[in-house]
Amino acid sequence: MTNSPSASTSNSDYPSLKILSPDLEESTVCLKSLIQQGDNRQRITVGRNEDNDLVLADRHKMVSRWQFTLEYGNGRWWIADEDSANGTFVRKYNSNSQIDVRMEEAVPLRNGDEILVVGKWTESDIPVYWHLCFSDLDETIPVKKMQLPADLEYNFDRQQLFQVTRQERDEVKLRNQERSLIHHMALKNLENNNQPILCTYDELIEAIWGKPVDENEPKHTNDEINHIGWSIRQKIEPNSSEPRFFKTVKSKGCLFQVNIFRSKP
Structure with missing residues (x-):
């Protein structure tokens, strides 16, 4: 059509x-x-x-x-x-x-x-x-003070992110670059006893795009990471201007608060 x-x-x-x-x-x-x-x-x-x-x-x-x-x-x-x-x-x-x-x-x-x-x-x-x-004239107007706070869960083996409330457990749709960034940060959290740890801009850039194979290859920037982080916050944060789960540390990198679990064998 x-x-x-x-x-x-x-x-x-x-x-x-x-x-x-x-x-x-x-x-x-x-x-x-x-x-x-x-x-x-x-x-x-x-x-x-x-x-x-x-x-x-x-x-x-x-x-x-x-x-x-x-x-x-x-x-x-x-x-x-x-x-x-x-x-x-x-x-x-x-x-x-x-x-x-x-x-x-x-x-x-x-x-x-x-x-x-x-x-x-x-x-x-x-x-x-x-x-x-x-x-969208039928759009639901969110009332933030009435919304229950959500938790985040991440299935490390299946690379799936879920937003969890008392009533629901919904998968968060991720694009490829968002998924690569979140998976790397989840791995670092696992290595830190499942506690949030600062991931630097340089390691996040490498996690998404890999190491440059040519010194003349255009370099990716911190701003690109910030844009991806902004997109993630729009999906997971009740108030993206006051993030609970995905935080940016100016000039250093990012922190990600999430409950990580592994698939059963």
């Missing part, structure tokens, strides 16, 4: 994208209409190529063939860039700052967030964007 932004489908109980093209053409697409039948992952591809679930018809060829994906997990929708040429950006609701999705692995979306994709350039070298506003 392939849809173009000109198709308009409404469903008040399901999120939608309100789309404004660089040529000021407006449309609204319900995400439910884009999900392939039988796709239990609820995953949507967006880009210029005709085989995407949502096609951005871009005569200027600024949009990549496969620009970004939307995927549902852990009770919310996430956006991930697909190595696009010109980047995918998210402007959070009531904010003027833009998040470069390429640097975040995945970014959670809330009602009112806006996805920006370069569609063309003016003669004055000013970018003109596709604007895709994420609308």
Whole structure:
């Protein structure tokens, strides 16, 4: 199934994208209409190529063939860039700052967030964007003071992370770089009698990307680790501005508080 932004489908109980093209053409697409039948992952591809679930018809060829994906997990929708040429950006609701999705692995979306994709350039070298506003009118508003504090558990052998409350035990969906970082930190905790231990930026960089094989190879940075850590905190922390589980020690590294267990043989 392939849809173009000109198709308009409404469903008040399901999120939608309100789309404004660089040529000021407006449309609204319900995400439910884009999900392939039988796709239990609820995953949507967006880009210029005709085989995407949502096609951005871009005569200027600024949009990549496969620009970004939307995927549902852990009770919310996430956006991930697909190595696009010109980047995918998210402007959070009531904010003027833009998040470069390429640097975040995945970014959670809330009602009112806006996805920006370069569609063309003016003669004055000013970018003109596709604007895709994420609308979820049925979004549950979290009341933090009523939420039970959660614990984290990590199955070391299966490399699975779980968020645990008195009522539920839910697996936290991790992307590859997040999983590599968490597994390394869990290993260090195990070697420290299952107690949190500071992992330096250098060792975390090596744990994710390995040792450089060529001295001319571009070096990874502390900021990249911080971006991955930020993404993890969005998934596991009741209040990411006051983290309980994943903490950054300025200029040094990171600490991870988690209960680690091993699979039964």
